[in-house]
Amino acid sequence: MIKEQIKDGLWKQNAGLVQLLGLCPTLAVTVNITNGFALGVATIFVMMLSNISISPIRNYVPESARVPIFILVIAGLVTIVDLSINALSKPLYDALGIFIPLIVTNCIVLARVEAFASKNTTLPSLYDGFFMGLGLTFVLIILGAVREIVGNGTLFQNVHFLIGDKYEFLTIQLFDSSDGFLLAALPPGAFIALSALILFLNLVNQKR
Amino acid sequence: MSEYKIILKTISIISLLGLIFAVSLSITFEKSNPLIEQNKIEFKTKLLNEILDGLDYDNDLINSFISVKPNELLKNKIETKAFLAKKNNILQAVLIESIAPDGYSGDITILTAINSNDEIIGSRIIDHRETPGLGDYIDQKKSTWIFNFNGMSLSNRADPDWRVKKDQGTFDYKAGATITPRAVINSVKNTLLFYKENKELFND
Numbered sequence: 001m002i003k004e005q006i007k008d009g010l011w012k013q014n015a016g017l018v019q020l021l022g023l024c025p026t027l028a029v030t031v032n033i034t035n036g037f038a039l040g041v042a043t044i045f046v047m048m049l050s051n052i053s054i055s056p057i058r059n060y061v062p063e064s065a066r067v068p069i070f071i072l073v074i075a076g077l078v079t080i081v082d083l084s085i086n087a088l089s090k091p092l093y094d095a096l097g098i099f100i101p102l103i104v105t106n107c108i109v110l111a112r113v114e115a116f117a118s119k120n121t122t123l124p125s126l127y128d129g130f131f132m133g134l135g136l137t138f139v140l141i142i143l144g145a146v147r148e149i150v151g152n153g154t155l156f157q158n159v160h161f162l163i164g165d166k167y168e169f170l171t172i173q174l175f176d177s178s179d180g181f182l183l184a185a186l187p188p189g190a191f192i193a194l195s196a197l198i199l200f201l202n203l204v205n206q207k208r
Numbered sequence: 209m210s211e212y213k214i215i216l217k218t219i220s221i222i223s224l225l226g227l228i229f230a231v232s233l234s235i236t237f238e239k240s241n242p243l244i245e246q247n248k249i250e251f252k253t254k255l256l257n258e259i260l261d262g263l264d265y266d267n268d269l270i271n272s273f274i275s276v277k278p279n280e281l282l283k284n285k286i287e288t289k290a291f292l293a294k295k296n297n298i299l300q301a302v303l304i305e306s307i308a309p310d311g312y313s314g315d316i317t318i319l320t321a322i323n324s325n326d327e328i329i330g331s332r333i334i335d336h337r338e339t340p341g342l343g344d345y346i347d348q349k350k351s352t353w354i355f356n357f358n359g360m361s362l363s364n365r366a367d368p369d370w371r372v373k374k375d376q377g378t379f380d381y382k383a384g385a386t387i388t389p390r391a392v393i394n395s396v397k398n399t400l401l402f403y404k405e406n407k408e409l410f411n412d
Contacts, residue, residue: 031340057221065218069225076229080236087240090247151341158349182384185341 002127009131015108016139016194017201022108026140027190029099032157036144038092039099040137042081044130046103049077051117051129058118070113071104078104095161108136139197146193149174151185256291256303259321259330261358265293265300274409276304281402283307283395292410293321301329302410304403308395312387313337316346320357320399327361330354331396343388353380353389362400370397 013019016026025043030036053073054061061069082100086093093100103109112132117125148154153175160168183189253270273289276282284307291303301323308316316336321329331354338344345351356379360369371377372389381389403410 060221062214062218062221064214065222069222072222072225072229076233079233083236083240083244087243087247090251180341182342186339 001124005124005127005131009128009133009135010138011135011201013132013135014139014201015132015136016143017198019108019111021111022106022136023194025099025102025106026136026143027187027194029096030140030143030147030190030193031151031185032148032154033141033144034156034158034162035095035099036140037137038096038162039103040133040140042085042096042100043103043106043109043136044133046074046078046081047109047112047129047133048126049081049129050074050109050113051125052122053077054113054117055120055122055125061118066114066118067110070110070118074109074113075104091161095158108132139194142197143190143193146196147184147189150181151183151189152180255319255332255334256293256321259303259319259332260293260301261321261330263293263301263321263323263329265295267292267294267297269293276409279402281306281398281405283309283398290410299411300324302403304399305334306395306399306402308391310387310394311336311338311391312343312385313339316388316392316395318392318395318399320396322400322403325361326363326400326404327359328357328396328400331357331392333392338388339385342382343385345382345385346388346392354392356380357396362397362404370394 009015015021016023022043025039029039050070050073054070078101081103085096085100112128116128120128145155148157153173155172155174156170159170160166181189184193249270256269269291272294273291275287276284276290277287278284282288282304284305288305290305292299293301293303301321303319303321306318306320308318314337316338317334318331319334320331323329333347333354336344336347338346345353348354365378368376369378370393372379372381372386372393374381374386375390377393379389379393
């Protein structure tokens with residue numbers, strides 16, 4: 001059973017590349033690896049929580065009111081995550097800013113609750129939340145890496161926001177940032193990089 | 209199931225879930241709020257000390273402030289706090305918050321420290337939404353641009369100096385992003401003007 005969720009989440013039904021859900025954070029946040037990774041982890045966390053909250057009560061949720069109920073649960077969970085991150089690590093909270101509360105509006109969370117958790121038992125729902133989130137996180141990291149290198153000439157920029165000031169040396173400057181291709185750092189660059197990734201995925205699928 | 213039963217069921221499950229989340233949210237809030245408030249104070253103290261750059265003061269900085277009403281120079285929309293650093297009860301520096309509303313995207317909030325010679329000790333960006341990788345070099349986290357203000361005052365710099373190089377001034381800028389530094393420079397300059405015009409406010 002779990003094998004299916006791994007395959008779906010990471011490749012066959014990848015949230016960022018196949019389902020194309022959650023594009024708002026995918027495109028907006030991925031200016032560097034750090035942001036992509038941090039938002040990805042927060043999304044994994046929310047997806048696991050929302051899936052295992054909905055799955056046990058799925059038989060009590062009336063068909064006609066399911067979307068408001070799902071959103072209520074997701075919004076509640078996201079707010080809890082938002083408050084917790086703010087209390088635990090202010091630098092991380094400042095780095096992610098508005099995108100933590102915006103996880104609520106990330107369609108992939110609602111989509112997995114609706115398509116999977118409301119039809120399956122708790123444990124597979126947990127796996128589904130985790131691997132769907134992980135698949136999205138990989139996409140966010142790759143996009144972040146590409147845009148950061150091309151647009152700014154760096155790798156692991158701002159990584160010290162996540163793991164502390166003494167790790168600032170991890171940031172690698174590949175070339176002077178003023179030589180960067182600015183478009184990559186701007187939203188259109190995100191679209192272009194994403195489409196390149198989708199192209200790659202479809203090429204691999206075609207060859208099989 | 210009759211229509212009424214479905215409606216009743218829907219209402220009760222939404223209310224129940226609403227109640228559960230209201231309770232868990234309030235518990236989370238109660239637990240996290242003291243930490244969040246403490247983080248904020250720590251962060252603010254650290255920031256104020258960083259801007260003051262080792263200036264010697266002996267008062268409880270975070271609790272000694274005056275309220276600044278919304279005005280044309282600072283462009284603040286609500287009352288803000290201006291912090292006073294004192295040594296032996298003599299004013300050593302003031303920290304004034306200003307807003308640059310004419311950036312590329314939204315308000316830029318700036319905190320500027322001014323010493324007793326009316327010179328800028330330092331400025332820092334508190335909050336902004338400028339384009340990442342383009343206009344955000346004004347942010348001290350991204351570049352050293354903001355340190356250009358250190359030591360500047362209205363009397364030791366001529367008016368044209370308060371401009372980017374493109375406008376025959378002295379400030380560096382990044383091609384394609386001149387709106388942002390213009391807004392910041394203007395706002396910092398207006399902060400000095402505000403201090404000059406309202407000195408009696410701070411010296412009580």
